[in-house]
Amino acid sequence: MQPTSPNFKQNAREAIADDPLQAALAKLAVGFPMRRLEAAQRLPEFEDLRDQARDIKNHVLENLDQYLEAYEKKVTDSGGHVHWCRDAKEARETILDICRKAGAKTVTKSKSMISEEIAVNAYLEENGIEPVETDLGEYIIQLRKEPPSHIIAPAIHLSKEQVADTFRNAHIDLAADRDLDEPRSLLEEARAKLREKFLGADVGLTGANMLIAETGTNVLVTNEGNADLTNNLPRVHVVIASIEKIVPTLEDASTILRVLARSATGQDISVYTTFCTGPRRPEDLDGPEEYHVVLLDNGRSEMIGSEFHEMLRCIRCGACLNHCPIYKSVGGHAYGWVYSGPMGAVLIPNLIGMEEAQHLPNASTLCGKCESVCPMRIPLPKMLRKWRERQYKAEMGSATARWALKSWAWLAKRPALYRRVMNAGVALLGQFGGQGRFKSLPLASGWTSKRDLAAPAGDTFISQHHKGARGDQSGALMRKKVH
Amino acid sequence: MPETSKPTVGLFVTCLVDLMRPVVGFAAVKLLEDAGCKVEVPASQTCCGQPAYNSGDKADTLDIAKNVIAAFEGYDYVVAPSGSCAGMIKDHYPEAFADVPKWLARAENLSAKTYELMSFLTDVMSVSATNAEFSGTVTYHDSCSGLRELGIKDQPRALLSSVQGLKISEGNETETCCGFGGLFCVKYPDISEKMVDAKVDDIVKTGADTVLAGDLGCLMNIAGRLQRRGVDVKARHAAEVLAGMTAAPAIGEPVEGE
Numbered sequence: 081m082q083p084t085s086p087n088f089k090q091n092a093r094e095a096i097a098d099d100p101l102q103a104a105l106a107k108l109a110v111g112f113p114m115r116r117l118e119a120a121q122r123l124p125e126f127e128d129l130r131d132q133a134r135d136i137k138n139h140v141l142e143n144l145d146q147y148l149e150a151y152e153k154k155v156t157d158s159g160g161h162v163h164w165c166r167d168a169k170e171a172r173e174t175i176l177d178i179c180r181k182a183g184a185k186t187v188t189k190s191k192s193m194i195s196e197e198i199a200v201n202a203y204l205e206e207n208g209i210e211p212v213e214t215d216l217g218e219y220i221i222q223l224r225k226e227p228p229s230h231i232i233a234p235a236i237h238l239s240k241e242q243v244a245d246t247f248r249n250a251h252i253d254l255a256a257d258r259d260l261d262e263p264r265s266l267l268e269e270a271r272a273k274l275r276e277k278f279l280g281a282d283v284g285l286t287g288a289n290m291l292i293a294e295t296g297t298n299v300l301v302t303n304e305g306n307a308d309l310t311n312n313l314p315r316v317h318v319v320i321a322s323i324e325k326i327v328p329t330l331e332d333a334s335t336i337l338r339v340l341a342r343s344a345t346g347q348d349i350s351v352y353t354t355f356c357t358g359p360r361r362p363e364d365l366d367g368p369e370e371y372h373v374v375l376l377d378n379g380r381s382e383m384i385g386s387e388f389h390e391m392l393r394c395i396r397c398g399a400c401l402n403h404c405p406i407y408k409s410v411g412g413h414a415y416g417w418v419y420s421g422p423m424g425a426v427l428i429p430n431l432i433g434m435e436e437a438q439h440l441p442n443a444s445t446l447c448g449k450c451e452s453v454c455p456m457r458i459p460l461p462k463m464l465r466k467w468r469e470r471q472y473k474a475e476m477g478s479a480t481a482r483w484a485l486k487s488w489a490w491l492a493k494r495p496a497l498y499r500r501v502m503n504a505g506v507a508l509l510g511q512f513g514g515q516g517r518f519k520s521l522p523l524a525s526g527w528t529s530k531r532d533l534a535a536p537a538g539d540t541f542i543s544q545h546h547k548g549a550r551g552d553q554s555g556a557l558m559r560k561k562v563h
Numbered sequence: 564m565p566e567t568s569k570p571t572v573g574l575f576v577t578c579l580v581d582l583m584r585p586v587v588g589f590a591a592v593k594l595l596e597d598a599g600c601k602v603e604v605p606a607s608q609t610c611c612g613q614p615a616y617n618s619g620d621k622a623d624t625l626d627i628a629k630n631v632i633a634a635f636e637g638y639d640y641v642v643a644p645s646g647s648c649a650g651m652i653k654d655h656y657p658e659a660f661a662d663v664p665k666w667l668a669r670a671e672n673l674s675a676k677t678y679e680l681m682s683f684l685t686d687v688m689s690v691s692a693t694n695a696e697f698s699g700t701v702t703y704h705d706s707c708s709g710l711r712e713l714g715i716k717d718q719p720r721a722l723l724s725s726v727q728g729l730k731i732s733e734g735n736e737t738e739t740c741c742g743f744g745g746l747f748c749v750k751y752p753d754i755s756e757k758m759v760d761a762k763v764d765d766i767v768k769t770g771a772d773t774v775l776a777g778d779l780g781c782l783m784n785i786a787g788r789l790q791r792r793g794v795d796v797k798a799r800h801a802a803e804v805l806a807g808m809t810a811a812p813a814i815g816e817p818v819e820g821e
């Protein structure tokens with residue numbers, strides 16, 4: 081998709097004025113964090129598991145080439161095929177090629193952020209193949225032609241009324257006056273529609289939460305079971321995954337599974353956790369005849385060893401979104417691409433370029449909440465600051481802001497001059513600040529457009545202190561009551 | 564305590580307190596002296612450099628930080644009435660000088676003895692109570708850097724609970740960012756407004772008449788929004804209350820009679 085990240089400010093303004101979106105975000109803001117906290121508190125070793133999960137991925141990233149080769153060998157040994165793809169285009173073409181060879185008309189899909197990243201749906205459609213999203217949320221946004229607004233809850237931005245409208249517009253073969261008031265009826269309608277698709281699909285395309293090197297297995301985590309129908313029913317199963325999804329062993333996978341659902345939704349484990357290894361074996365009752373893994377780089381290998389290396393530990397749990405006050409204010413679409421929230425703000429510039437995504441690392445207070453909940457202990461604020469450093473070096477952003485910062489820094493490095501200038505400035509502001517604050521002030525409109533600005537309360541502390549002032553201590557000495 | 568055994572504290576007053584709200588500086592001096600410290604205020608201090616650091620201006624950050632290190636490394640302790648500035652010195656100086664070996668050791672040395680005011684009082688000077696009085700109900704906002712970089716949560720509450728007449732009413736979202744974020748609040752005013760509105764709503768729900776915090780940046784943001792919305796809740800730095808220096812008007816309030 082064409083990123084709208086350059087319009088982040090405008091996107092954000094519209095999102096803040098969007099009432100259904102705000103209602104949805106208000107619900108998310110309470111639900112997910114509360115459930116995560118409860119899940120973490122139920123498990124005494126949760127913090128240790130976070131350390132272990134981080135260490136596993138650190139180890140993988142240091143030895144990624146070896147693990148990828150080991151993984152490929154296992155997949156091949158089990159009768160599957162691995163396709164290495166450098167970028168989105170190669171991945172799309174590879175998938176199309178597999179579909180064509182399978183004579184596919186319809187491809188069922190279970191939720192995959194990588195498939196969003198490479199925009200494979202539009203590409204398949206252009207080439208006469210119908211992709212059908214089978215995760216309920218993804219199905220809804222596919223009908224609406226929208227990108228996901230959350231990495232684990234793609235349609236979280238919609239109300240159930242909006243979903244009902246979407247279904248009425250899309251499922252025109254059904255009675256127009258049917259009752260769609262309850263979430264249950266929406267679910268059942270989607271289920272009925274999708275059942276036909278599951279049975280008719282020639283290829284099933286899934287993502288992978290992890291790829292296990294010791295067994296050549298891909299792990300799929302869902303709550304709807306749609307991934308299982310996607311990988312089992314069609315003749316061909318295609319897995320699309322990026323290279324950093326590797327973990328060494330089944331044991332490692334289970335460590336990460338223990339933090340994944342707890343961080344994401346507060347579940348101890350997701351409803352379905354599926355392990356797929358190769359195509360159907362003679363003794364298997366079901367399973368695909370062909371098994372392909374499309375292994376995507378798309379900028380990851382460049383991140384290795386860079387200041388964004390640690391981002392590659394991300395397991396896409398969504399906790400950083402659920403806890404981010406910026407995300408909770410503007411939702412996912414404002415970020416303008418398929419990822420969002422703190423992980424998106426770090427990742428998107430890596431994937432679509434720093435210029436296009438320049439707002440994202442800046443639109444953060446660096447409050448640190450994301451890092452405090454990230455199961456993989458990814459230092460997200462630090463990396464946002466790294467993007468700001470790169471931008472500063474590249475002289476991006478407003479020239480006026482840069483000039484103001486430079487002038488201030490110049491002054492801050494010259495204490496004596498700084499003191500004289502600040503004393504004068506404070507005296508000047510103090511003259512006009514008789515009401516204790518300003519409702520508007522030239523050069524400070526960014527501040528005063530939204531809030532009053534307190535006026536300086538007297539001469540600077542340092543000048544008063546050096547004249548021997550001690551402040552008004554009457555309150556302390558006389559135990560005077562104040563209101 | 565005899566003069567000689569008193570620890571000397573260099574007060575890093577912070578640029579905002581210095582310029583906007585001197586009473587916080589006086590309160591800090593009083594609290595530190597009452598706790599048995601000898602307090603000095605080096606005149607060569609300006610700012611910790613955080614605005615430059617968070618804007619990606621690494622070169623200026625390092626230059627400003629070098630000034631701070633030179634001005635403060637001679638003291639036993641460095642104390643700031645701000646979790647944000649203390650966090651900058653404590654956490655981010657060593658990080659910023661990571662590949663400047665000549666300065667790294669000095670940055671780490673300063674980091675090891677730098678504290679936020681209230682946690683310094685409780686954790687280092689073992690202060691458990693002050694003799695101040697304040698009649699009213701307050702709610703406390705946990706500033707992000709203090710909370711998440713320095714682990715400051717219980718210390719201010721412990722001290723405040725010793726203030727006679729003071730009642731604490733906790734909000735549900737005390738740990739949620741107020742939307743200040745330094746330059747963030749002027750660069751992204753719409754998002755910042757949304758965040759500070761949520762903060763104001765949470766404060767109003769507590770029924771408190773005063774909101775306290777340990778960082779003037781957050782407080783000016785919150786006070787400014789309270790006032791813009793016409794909400795009658797005052798904002799003060801917690802040190803003012805702890806030092807009994809609440810005769811002066813609250814943040815952004817006019818001097819009585821003017």
Ligand code: SF4
Pocket residue numbers: 393394395396397398399400401423450453454455456457458
């Ligand atoms: S950055 Fe951390 S919290 Fe965010 S999605 Fe990735 S693993 Fe989850």
